[in-house]
Amino acid sequence: MTCVVVGASSGLGRALAEGLARRGQALLLVASDERDLAPLAADLRTTRGVAARTLAYDAADHAGLAAAIDEALAKDEPIDALLFPIGTSDDADDLTLPPDRAEELLRINLLAVTSVVSRMLPRMLARGRGAIVGFGSVAAERGRGRNVLYAAAKRGLTSVFESLRHRLEGEGIAVVLYTLGYVDTNLAFGRPLPFRKADPHRLAERVCDDLGRARGKRFLPGFWRLVSFAVRSLPWFVYRRMRF
């Protein structure tokens, strides 16, 4: 039984891989650079004694990614969970991005997830167990002048996970989308932010503990539900003045 972690090499993805390995889970670790994956897999094998395999693939080629994951798994290998701690943002994501980079944001943040899920769905349905775990962002709760396509992709992900949950109702598969706030990773490092950044290891612990039980849309940590509600409730004449 294997957990597939797409976006496993750093930040939350790496923390999830470590958390799952601590629980004895066999892993398929997927990310763009084998140089990051190989040491992580070696560490989890050595320190936790779990089977950890790696797959280096550029998620922007989402169809290829889905096929490569399918190939990397044995034919009837049961999947315990598909986790998608994958995402990329761009400082120039304010509608000035060149079209190919704009498309890349949508491919990595949205289509990589849908393509892999579609490809894996028959395996999961056949088994009638398991979990599909996505990660959204509070940045997608209300559109802003920045992170335009990133937010659009993440909002798309919310819809996809609603659909997925609806489609898989009664099939025994737990579908959950965690909406994250600021996470203390390399990407957020050095940026002055209005709220505390969450430790990826603590987030990962929550996700691992609730794996297979959590369903629907969750905020992580929970206080972001209030922040999100507040941001969505702001009347336009206030919201238009907000700079964040």
Next chain:
Amino acid sequence: MNPPRGFASAEAPLVSFDGGVRVRARLMRPDRYRHLEALGIDEPRIVRGGGYSYAAAGFGKGMVVQDARAFDRILAFDPEAGTVECEAGVTLEKLHSLLTPRGFYLAAQPGYPRITVGGCVAADVHGKNQAKDGNFARSVLSLRLFHPRHGTKSVGPGDEAFELTLGGLGLTGHIVSARLRLARLPGPLVRMRREAIASVDETLPRLEAAGGRAPFLYTWQDFTRSGAAFGRGFVYLGDFATEGCLPDPSEGRYPAIDADTRGRPGFALFNRWTTPVFNRAYGIAQWWAARERLLPLFDFLFPVARRVAYFRLFGRRGFHESQVLLPRPAFDPFLRSLRKFLGDHQTPITLASSKLFAGAGRFLRFDGEGVCLALDFPRGPAADRLLRFLDDAVRDHGGRPNVVKDSRLGATTVRACYPEYDAFRAGLRRLDPARLYRSELSERLEL
């Protein structure tokens, strides 16, 4: 500059562990290999591990600081050969929890569990068993070293880059990973025996007498006493215990300290009046404790983990540590002149500890034959006087100061005490004429 994807850096205030050097520098927290290559090829830089070097070895003004702690993965463990290979950001604690249950340990380890392997290599650290097991360099079988001009290279004994990197203060490039030779762990406990030392004159004879009996050997002495009691204290003998199996319940649970938080709260409790009281109280507490104790290996190896309060007592202002290595014949004359100086110039020595050394020094490695003496004292005018005295006395007695312990040591002293100073400096330039890897420490020592 348009930073590449996923590359973030920030201006951050950095401080040396002893509180002596404060600098704002551009800090990078890479967690993927491609981030290491993303930095412009001409940017002066230095890699930082746990940040526990007392001197500013891991940062400096105008240098990009690359925090290497995300690269902390164990790559291979071979129980047959008794080796481990790991990334340089791996902490001693992480290795300890892998190795101890499997019957291995690292022979030379400094006293705090969050120190990284890269830091141990760069500072060529030692433990309380130096005379028996030598410095950290002795267990390094090979290294992978990254330099933007050469890419990543594997280096081993015989390679100039390898020799320069052991105790090379991180100036030869980015230590990516290390393959280390492990020692067999005779038992998970250490039996510690305490014997009294009546005065400073007994230091060397007692160490020498105990030398054959115990691999771990050090003294604690009170240098705030005067007259015949100067240097009164204890010698501690430690050896592995093969029987008894106390579990290691304390592992991973200890108060954390790092260079940033050491100075909290801001005020200092050590001064010329309180220090003798602290020393006396510690001595009495030691008398009360059992003469022989069994300690979990973790507690024995990493005593600093249990004593972080000691470092906090120096407050924000900080402390000095002067650690010097003297040839055996010079040790007593050195102590006599130090004793005279302290008699004339009262200085609150909060810690005085000696141990035996055996080995051969190379470049700026703190290694060699003799006796090692470490002194801690709070910063201030009295400290400055003592340090000036020590610089001269160590040089005159043919000794050498540890460059990673003293954040104010000058190039003149180091050049005078280390015969291979010039060879090290020249070697660094042969390896990289542009001298890309620099720190406050390397600038101060004119390397």
